[in-house]
Amino acid sequence: MAGHTSAAAARTGNNPFLRFVAALSTLAGWCSAAMIVASVAITCQMIVIRFVLNGSTIWQTEAVIYLMIAATLVGLPYVQRLRGHVNVDLVPLSLPRRARFILAVITSLLSITIIAIMLWYGFEYWHFAMERGWRSDTVWGVRLWIPYLSIPVGFGLLLLQLVADFIALMIGADRPFGLEDA
Amino acid sequence: MDPLLLGGIVAVLTILVLFSGVSVAIGLLIVSAGFLIVFDGPRSLELMPEILFGKLDNFALLSIPMFIIMGASIASTRAGADLYEALERWLTRIPGGLVVSNLGACALFAAMSGSSPATCAAIGKMGIPEMRKRGYPDGVAAGSIAAGGTLGILIPPSVTMIVYGIATETSIGRLFLAGVIPGLLLVGLFMGWSLYSTWRSGDAARLGSGSYTWAERFEILPRVLPFLAIIIGVLYAMYGGIATPSETAAVGALLCLVIAVVIYKLWNPRDLWVVLRDSTKESVMILFIIAAAGVFSYMLSSLFITQSIAEWIGTLEVNRWVLMGAVNVFLLIAGFFLPPVAVILMAAPILLPIITTAGFDPIWFAVVLTINMEIGLISPPVGLNLYVINGIAPDISLRTILLGSLPFVACMILAIVLLCLFPGLATWLPNLVMGGAI
Amino acid sequence: SATELRLSHQWSNNDIRHKVAQMVADEVAAADVDLNIKIFGSKSLFKPREQYKPLSRGQLDMTVLPLSYAGGQQPAYNLTLMPGLVKNHDHAARLSASPFMEALEEKMAEDDVMVLVHGYLAGGFAGKDKCITAPEDVQGLQTRAAGKSFEQMLAGAGASIASMASSEIYNAMQTGVLQAANTSSSSFVSYRIYEQVSCYTPAGDVALWFMYQPLLINKTTFEGLSAEQQAALRTASEKAQAYYLEEAKKEDAASAKVFADAGVEIAQMTAEDFDAWRELAKETSYKQFVAEVPDGQQLLDLALSVE
Numbered sequence: 001m002a003g004h005t006s007a008a009a010a011r012t013g014n015n016p017f018l019r020f021v022a023a024l025s026t027l028a029g030w031c032s033a034a035m036i037v038a039s040v041a042i043t044c045q046m047i048v049i050r051f052v053l054n055g056s057t058i059w060q061t062e063a064v065i066y067l068m069i070a071a072t073l074v075g076l077p078y079v080q081r082l083r084g085h086v087n088v089d090l091v092p093l094s095l096p097r098r099a100r101f102i103l104a105v106i107t108s109l110l111s112i113t114i115i116a117i118m119l120w121y122g123f124e125y126w127h128f129a130m131e132r133g134w135r136s137d138t139v140w141g142v143r144l145w146i147p148y149l150s151i152p153v154g155f156g157l158l159l160l161q162l163v164a165d166f167i168a169l170m171i172g173a174d175r176p177f178g179l180e181d182a
Numbered sequence: 183m184d185p186l187l188l189g190g191i192v193a194v195l196t197i198l199v200l201f202s203g204v205s206v207a208i209g210l211l212i213v214s215a216g217f218l219i220v221f222d223g224p225r226s227l228e229l230m231p232e233i234l235f236g237k238l239d240n241f242a243l244l245s246i247p248m249f250i251i252m253g254a255s256i257a258s259t260r261a262g263a264d265l266y267e268a269l270e271r272w273l274t275r276i277p278g279g280l281v282v283s284n285l286g287a288c289a290l291f292a293a294m295s296g297s298s299p300a301t302c303a304a305i306g307k308m309g310i311p312e313m314r315k316r317g318y319p320d321g322v323a324a325g326s327i328a329a330g331g332t333l334g335i336l337i338p339p340s341v342t343m344i345v346y347g348i349a350t351e352t353s354i355g356r357l358f359l360a361g362v363i364p365g366l367l368l369v370g371l372f373m374g375w376s377l378y379s380t381w382r383s384g385d386a387a388r389l390g391s392g393s394y395t396w397a398e399r400f401e402i403l404p405r406v407l408p409f410l411a412i413i414i415g416v417l418y419a420m421y422g423g424i425a426t427p428s429e430t431a432a433v434g435a436l437l438c439l440v441i442a443v444v445i446y447k448l449w450n451p452r453d454l455w456v457v458l459r460d461s462t463k464e465s466v467m468i469l470f471i472i473a474a475a476g477v478f479s480y481m482l483s484s485l486f487i488t489q490s491i492a493e494w495i496g497t498l499e500v501n502r503w504v505l506m507g508a509v510n511v512f513l514l515i516a517g518f519f520l521p522p523v524a525v526i527l528m529a530a531p532i533l534l535p536i537i538t539t540a541g542f543d544p545i546w547f548a549v550v551l552t553i554n555m556e557i558g559l560i561s562p563p564v565g566l567n568l569y570v571i572n573g574i575a576p577d578i579s580l581r582t583i584l585l586g587s588l589p590f591v592a593c594m595i596l597a598i599v600l601l602c603l604f605p606g607l608a609t610w611l612p613n614l615v616m617g618g619a620i
Numbered sequence: 621s622a623t624e625l626r627l628s629h630q631w632s633n634n635d636i637r638h639k640v641a642q643m644v645a646d647e648v649a650a651a652d653v654d655l656n657i658k659i660f661g662s663k664s665l666f667k668p669r670e671q672y673k674p675l676s677r678g679q680l681d682m683t684v685l686p687l688s689y690a691g692g693q694q695p696a697y698n699l700t701l702m703p704g705l706v707k708n709h710d711h712a713a714r715l716s717a718s719p720f721m722e723a724l725e726e727k728m729a730e731d732d733v734m735v736l737v738h739g740y741l742a743g744g745f746a747g748k749d750k751c752i753t754a755p756e757d758v759q760g761l762q763t764r765a766a767g768k769s770f771e772q773m774l775a776g777a778g779a780s781i782a783s784m785a786s787s788e789i790y791n792a793m794q795t796g797v798l799q800a801a802n803t804s805s806s807s808f809v810s811y812r813i814y815e816q817v818s819c820y821t822p823a824g825d826v827a828l829w830f831m832y833q834p835l836l837i838n839k840t841t842f843e844g845l846s847a848e849q850q851a852a853l854r855t856a857s858e859k860a861q862a863y864y865l866e867e868a869k870k871e872d873a874a875s876a877k878v879f880a881d882a883g884v885e886i887a888q889m890t891a892e893d894f895d896a897w898r899e900l901a902k903e904t905s906y907k908q909f910v911a912e913v914p915d916g917q918q919l920l921d922l923a924l925s926v927e
């Protein structure tokens with residue numbers, strides 16, 4: 001039944017690379033939390049402007065949306081490190097040690113591949129938006145490469161954390177799926 | 183290839199991938215990428231980050247972390263214990279009063295938190311040890327909290343209702359109101375069952391033996407005031423013309439953080455960080471699933487699977503209630519394995535046209551769907567509330583928790599049946615407050 | 621086997637813009653040139669504002685959308701939702717065939733996009749407590765406007781601008797967060813705004829709000845088709861364009877009828893009101909447009925020169 005709340009963060013052992021990635025992911029988590037707090041503040045500011053001062057609210061909705069997207073994407077590596085992304089671990093739980101290890105290797109490699117794809121095309125999309133000078137079609141007119149930057153950054157950091165998890169698995173610093181031996 | 187056959191293949195492969203133990207969100211991305219490469223060509227992969235970003239580009243999603251923060255900040259204070267204690271002092275004479283207090287506290291807490299695990303944790307931290315101390319069986323203690331916690335997504339505010347509202351473009355304000363009466367109905371059923379089982383066990387006399395003076399009872403009431411302030415504040419902001427439902431969530435989050443800091447003295451930065459960390463963790467997890475499920479539904483739509491299934495069901499000549507039964511079984515099974523948001527996002531685009539052509543109200547259906555998801559929260563293998571109980575009371579075995587929550591699952595199924603017989607349970611309040619159906 | 625083109629749009633099946641797309645698809649199929657158009661309606665494939673990017677990169681073949689949605693990619697497109705630039709539907713049709721539109725089509729070509737069917741739809745104003753006809757009517761009201769240029773003009777008239785999705789207008793009006801809204805005739809009806817307002821100012825003899833909503837195709841994709849296929853698409857599009865214009869005219873009256881039947885007061889914008897708005901627009905949205913877009917003045921003059 002592990003995998004969500006009960007499981008501890010991914011283990012790093014004394015490996016410097018693993019610890020570096022863990023620190024980076026934690027930093028990303030702080031940034032993500034800060035962006036969520038900023039969204040609370042901006043939304044409340046918007047309500048005050050509109051309801052109390054009857055003023056115009058031009059940029060707030062858009063700013064909050066982009067902050068939430070960035071909070072999500074930049075928060076990915078941190079949640080991965082905390083093993084906070086839910087999974088169905090029925091099959092891994094029921095497998096013997098060796099098979100569980102092999103399954104963990106396969107799922108790790110698949111995860112790394114798909115996130116690498118997201119990083120690659122996410123970077124390309126971000127770059128395209130910057131080259132073309134795309135802006136949002138609002139009065140505020142945000143240069144879109146700024147919010148889009150969260151795609152390569154978020155997936156890049158997630159990829160790093162996934163690679164670190166894979167290394168931890170291979171060198172035995174962490175157990176397959178973070179599960180205790182049955 | 184026939185889109186229906188293709189749909190079947192997608193379903194089977196998705197199940198296989200998700201069962202491998204990969205994270206749900208990443209699994210959905212893997213399946214989507216695989217089918218897009220094969221059927222739309224490798225170039226369609228270019229679109230994936232763009233679609234993922236687009237799915238998150240929605241102001242209403244703001245309310246998810248906000249309603250989670252509301253619950254988490256209050257849960258980190260002794261507010262949950264206060265609430266629970268107040269109810270206990272008043273209900274102690276009733277045999278089985280402690281379970282009833284716990285369920286009542288869960289229901290009240292659910293009116294502040296948008297997520298079920300948060301509700302479960304807030305009340306369970308105090309409730310489970312207390313019940314066990316007083317001699318309630320482990321199964322009853324764990325089961326009632328696990329089930330009571332699920333009310334978090336039925337009694338407004340609710341993260342799943344927000345996600346449903348976004349996926350189906352139904353009014354979130356209306357959806358919230360629709361959950362109120364069914365939520366109370368469920369609380370009633372849960373309490374009824376608890377009282378009955380206590381009475382039947384023959385331990386009634388022993389279990390009702392706490393005693394408090396009237397002075398003690400009144401003395402604790404002021405400590406429930408912050409709760410009322412938050413609930414009334416949020417309702418007033420939402421329905422009183424101050425803010426849209428999504429904006430209200432931020433007001434609620436701020437209100438709860440302020441109350442936690444000012445009234446409950448939660449001013450140690452470390453404690454505040456724990457609140458933020460847990461909220462961020464749960465929100466990011468949910469939002470990533472939402473984004474990935476968005477890519478998945480793009481794939482289903484691009485392969486014309488969604489459209490073909492809707493058309494195919496339309497041509498079936500079955501009784502609408504047989505259809506509703508089938509839909510419920512499907513949701514129930516999906517809920518066993520997947521967290522609520524994933525089920526809603528993948529199923530809503532396919533199910534909604536079916537439901538509306540069969541003449542069912544989408545608001546009513548949201549409630550039925552949510553109760554199905556509640557069952558999923560306390561069933562293995564992915565039952566978020568089970569993890570929470572496991573964290574609070576690691577020495578209670580999973581088997582005991584499951585057996586303890588089984589009667590509550592029966593209550594939920596009964597509630598679904600009642601909703602089918604009397605759809606007004608869900609639709610009456612929103613229609614009363616917000617006018618005729620839209 | 622037959623070539624398949626994918627067309628994405630945001631509208632429901634009984635919307636005029638879906639019917640235009642369906643008409644082109646049916647005509648092309650009837651022409652028997654091995655060409656199929658598969659329609660993904662009701663935003664089942666892409667979100668409304670996310671159609672232009674894949675279209676311009678050739679990941680989507682066709683779409684029907686308000687061109688101003690892509691104003692962030694080509695600022696010149698903001699002229700296709702500019703207050704007071706179009707007076708009525710016939711004027712809109714003349715604009716579609718003018719050097720102004722040719723200039724815009726050059727911009728589209730830069731993004732590898734071309735027009736198959738031209739068409740404008742009109743819209744109006746709705747007020748929760750009062751009628752909105754002249755600029756002074758919006759003073760101090762929380763207003764939701766469709767489109768950047770309208771927001772600039774309404775802000776110039778002293779309205780407070782609240783930005784929200786059109787799907788949120790209904791609830792925001794109901795709870796009083798919003799007191800006025802400006803959007804297309806069809807959106808007013810499909811979101812049942814008539815249940816929440818006391819007065820509606822539909823597009824009539826003069827209307828302020830016109831939005832260019834063409835059927836577009838990726839240029840490279842089009843050029844990759846055979847000569848017969850291209851000809852069939854062109855013929856179908858011509859037919860659809862005539863239909864689009866006819867239906868667009870009916871739309872405004874139909875929306876007014878829905879509002880009137882719901883007991884909502886119907887107000888008319890006079891020629892003087894229109895001129896007052898236009899003067900205001902010149903000082904606000906036109907000015908800001910010209911400041912933002914390098915060849916903005918030239919494009920604006922081209923548009924204004926259409927009789």
Ligand code: NA
Pocket residue numbers: 291292293294295296297333334335336337338339340
């Ligand atoms: Na709730």
Ligand code: NA
Pocket residue numbers: 517518519520557558559560561562563564565566
């Ligand atoms: Na489950």
